[in-house]
Amino acid sequence: MSSRFVIAGSPAARGMALGRARLVQPSQIRVDERPLAETEIETEVERLRLALDTARNELKALRDKLHGALAREVGEFIDAHSLILDDPALTEGLFTLIRQGRYRAGLALKMQRDRLAAAFDAIDDPYLRSRREDIDHVVGRVQAALNRDTTRAERQIASRVGTILVGDTIAPADVAHLTEHGVLGLVTTGGSPLSHSAILARSLRLPMVVGAREALEMLTDDDLLLIDGASGEIVAHPTAQDLARYRQFQREQARHQDALARFKHAPSRTLDGVHVHLYANAEMPADLALARACGAEGVGLYRTEFLFLQRRELPDEEEQFATYRDVALAMGGAPATIRTLDLGADKADATGLALASEPNPALGVRGVRLALRRPEIFATQLRAILRAGAFGPVRILVPMITSAAEISAVRGMIATCARELRSAGHEIADHHELGAMIEVPAAAIALPAIMRKVDFIAIGTNDLTQYLLAADRNNDALGDLYDPLHPAVLKLLAQIIAAGARARKPVTLCGEMAGDPRWTPLLIALGLTAFSMHPSSLLEVRQAIAACDHARLRRLAARLLRAQTRAGIERVLATVA
Ligand code: PEP
Ligand code: MG
Numbered sequence: 001m002s003s004r005f006v007i008a009g010s011p012a013a014r015g016m017a018l019g020r021a022r023l024v025q026p027s028q029i030r031v032d033e034r035p036l037a038e039t040e041i042e043t044e045v046e047r048l049r050l051a052l053d054t055a056r057n058e059l060k061a062l063r064d065k066l067h068g069a070l071a072r073e074v075g076e077f078i079d080a081h082s083l084i085l086d087d088p089a090l091t092e093g094l095f096t097l098i099r100q101g102r103y104r105a106g107l108a109l110k111m112q113r114d115r116l117a118a119a120f121d122a123i124d125d126p127y128l129r130s131r132r133e134d135i136d137h138v139v140g141r142v143q144a145a146l147n148r149d150t151t152r153a154e155r156q157i158a159s160r161v162g163t164i165l166v167g168d169t170i171a172p173a174d175v176a177h178l179t180e181h182g183v184l185g186l187v188t189t190g191g192s193p194l195s196h197s198a199i200l201a202r203s204l205r206l207p208m209v210v211g212a213r214e215a216l217e218m219l220t221d222d223d224l225l226l227i228d229g230a231s232g233e234i235v236a237h238p239t240a241q242d243l244a245r246y247r248q249f250q251r252e253q254a255r256h257q258d259a260l261a262r263f264k265h266a267p268s269r270t271l272d273g274v275h276v277h278l279y280a281n282a283e284m285p286a287d288l289a290l291a292r293a294c295g296a297e298g299v300g301l302y303r304t305e306f307l308f309l310q311r312r313e314l315p316d317e318e319e320q321f322a323t324y325r326d327v328a329l330a331m332g333g334a335p336a337t338i339r340t341l342d343l344g345a346d347k348a349d350a351t352g353l354a355l356a357s358e359p360n361p362a363l364g365v366r367g368v369r370l371a372l373r374r375p376e377i378f379a380t381q382l383r384a385i386l387r388a389g390a391f392g393p394v395r396i397l398v399p400m401i402t403s404a405a406e407i408s409a410v411r412g413m414i415a416t417c418a419r420e421l422r423s424a425g426h427e428i429a430d431h432h433e434l435g436a437m438i439e440v441p442a443a444a445i446a447l448p449a450i451m452r453k454v455d456f457i458a459i460g461t462n463d464l465t466q467y468l469l470a471a472d473r474n475n476d477a478l479g480d481l482y483d484p485l486h487p488a489v490l491k492l493l494a495q496i497i498a499a500g501a502r503a504r505k506p507v508t509l510c511g512e513m514a515g516d517p518r519w520t521p522l523l524i525a526l527g528l529t530a531f532s533m534h535p536s537s538l539l540e541v542r543q544a545i546a547a548c549d550h551a552r553l554r555r556l557a558a559r560l561l562r563a564q565t566r567a568g569i570e571r572v573l574a575t576v577a
Pocket of ligand 2: 463
C-alpha cells in the first residue's frame with residue numbers, strides 16, 4: 001500500500017467522503033517523459049487504444065444511467081465528450097506521436113491537449129473558447145484510464161466507492177452536472193467557501209475542501225482519499241484508523257439526523273413564542289422535496305441561473321415555464337420566490353450571454369444589469385414566471401439592484417409582459433409581488449427609495465459582504481477579510497432590517513449566513529424574523545431558534561452594534577449562549 005499523507009485545505013462543505021481521486025486538470029498530471037524503445041511502441045499503442053475504449057465505455061455507461069429531468073442536458077454534455085473522443089483531430093495525432101515521436105501515451109495525450117487548448121485559447125468567440133474545458137475533461141478521463149496503477153488492494157476498495165474530483169477550480173455548472181454521477185466529494189486547489197460552486201456543493205450535500213494548494217501536485221488519479229469538509233483535511237491512502245474515524249462520523253451523522261428529525265414538523269418559534277419564518281433556497285428539484293419535508297414555509301430564493309449554465313442555447317419560454325411551474329406546484333400553495341437571472345461574475349454561462357472576459361466581472365454587467373441590457377431574454381424569463389404564477393403564489397425577486405430606477409424598469413417590463421400574455425389568452429394573476437435583492441451597499445444605504453417601489457426585500461449577505469468589504473467572495477487569499485461578522489456588515493444589516501420594519505415590508509435574509517446556526521441568535525438580535533437557507537440547514541436552524549429568547553436577544557442589539565471588532569461581537573453573543 002502506498003503510504004499515508006495529509007494535505008491541508010479550507011472547509012467549504014461539511015461532511016466526510018471516501019473515494020478515489022479524479023484529477024480534472026490533465027495539464028497538471030505527472031507524465032512519464034522517457035522516450036519509448038522501438039520494442040515498446042506497439043504495446044504503448046495498445047495501452048492507449050485500451051484507455052480510449054475504457055473512456056468510451058465509461059461515457060456510454062454514464063449515458064445509459066441517465067434518467068429524469070437532467071437527462072437531456074447532461075446527455076448532451078456526455079455526447080459532446082464522446083464526439084471529442086472519436087475525433088481524429090485528437091486520436092490520429094496521438095498514434096503518430098507514439099509511433100513516430102516515440103512519446104509515451106500519457107505524454108502524447110498531454111501534448112495533444114496542450115496543442116488543442118492553445119488553438120481554443122486563440123478563438124475570439126467566448127462560447128467556443130469555453131469548450132476548451134471539454135477537451136480537458138475528455139483527456140483527463142483517458143489519462144485516468146491510462147494511470148490505473150494503484151495497488152490491487154486499494155483498487156478493490158476504490159472500485160466500490162465513488163469519485164472525489166480534484167481540480168484547480170470546479171465550475172458551478174460542473175458541480176451541478178457531474179455530481180449526479182457518482183462524485184462523492186470535491187477538492188480544489190483555489191476557490192473559496194463562498195463561491196457558487198461551494199454553495200452548490202452544500203446544496204448537494206457534497207463534502208468540499210477548497211484552497212488545498214498542493215492537491216494536484218501530490219495526488220495521482222485513483223489515489224484513495226478521505227476528505228473532511230468540516231476540517232479541510234484530505235488524507236491520501238487512509239489507514240485503518242482513518243477509516244474507523246470515517247465510520248464513527250457516519251454513525252454520528254445518523255444520530256444527528258435522528259435528533260433533528262423531531263424538528264421536522266415543529267413550529268419555528270423562539271423560547272418566548274415568537275414565530276420566525278423559515279424559507280428554502282433552491283436551485284434544483286431535489287431541494288424542493290427536501291424543503292417540503294423539512295417544513296419550509298415556501299421558497300425564499302430560487303436561483304434560476306443554473307438553468308442557463310452548461311448549454312449552447314438559452315432555455316426558451318416553455319422550458320422555463322415548466323421549471324417555474326414545477327417550483328410553484330412543489331410548494332403546494334406556499335410562496336415560491338423566483339429570482340430572475342443572476343448571470344455574470346463567477347456564473348458565466350456557456351451561451352456567451354454573460355462574458356467572463358469583462359475586466360472586472362463582479363463589478364460588471366451582472367444580474368439585473370444584464371437583464372435590462374438584454375430585454376428580449378429578460379422578457380422571456382418574466383413571461384415564463386408570470387405564467388407559472390397561475391399555479392401558486394409566485395414572487396419575483398431581482399438580483400443586484402443598485403437603484404430604484406432599475407426596479408421601475410423591471411416593473412414596466414412585467415406590466416408589458418402581463419398585458420401581452422393576457423391578450424394571448426393566458427391566465428395571469430392580478431398581482432405578483434416584486435422584491436429586490438439587497439446586496440449592493442448603495443441599495444442598502446439608500447434603501448427608502450427602493451423600498452417604496454417593492455413589495456419585499458431579500459438581503460444577499462454573500463454579495464453584500466464582498467462589496468461592502470471590497471473582498472472577493474471567491475478569493476481564498478482574502479478569507480480573513482471576508483467576514484460577515486465585520487461590525488460594518490452588522491451595522492448595515494441592522495439598518496436594512498429596521499428600514500423594512502418601518503416600511504412594514506417583509507425582509508428575508510437569504511445569504512449563506514442564514515443557514516449557519518451559529519449566527520441564528522445574532523440575526524434574531526438584529527431583528528430578523530425571516531430566514532431563507534438551503535433546506536439541509538432548516539432543521540438545525542429551527543433547533544437553534546427554539547433555544548433563543550427573542551426578547552433577551554433584542555435587548556442585546558445595541559451592545560452588539562457598539563462592538564468594534566468581531567471578537568467583541570462574539571463576546572456579547574457569548575453572554576446568551
Ligand atoms: C447573496 O448574494 O447573498 C445571494 C443569496 O445570492 P448569490 O449567492 O446567488 O449571489
Ligand atoms: Mg448575490
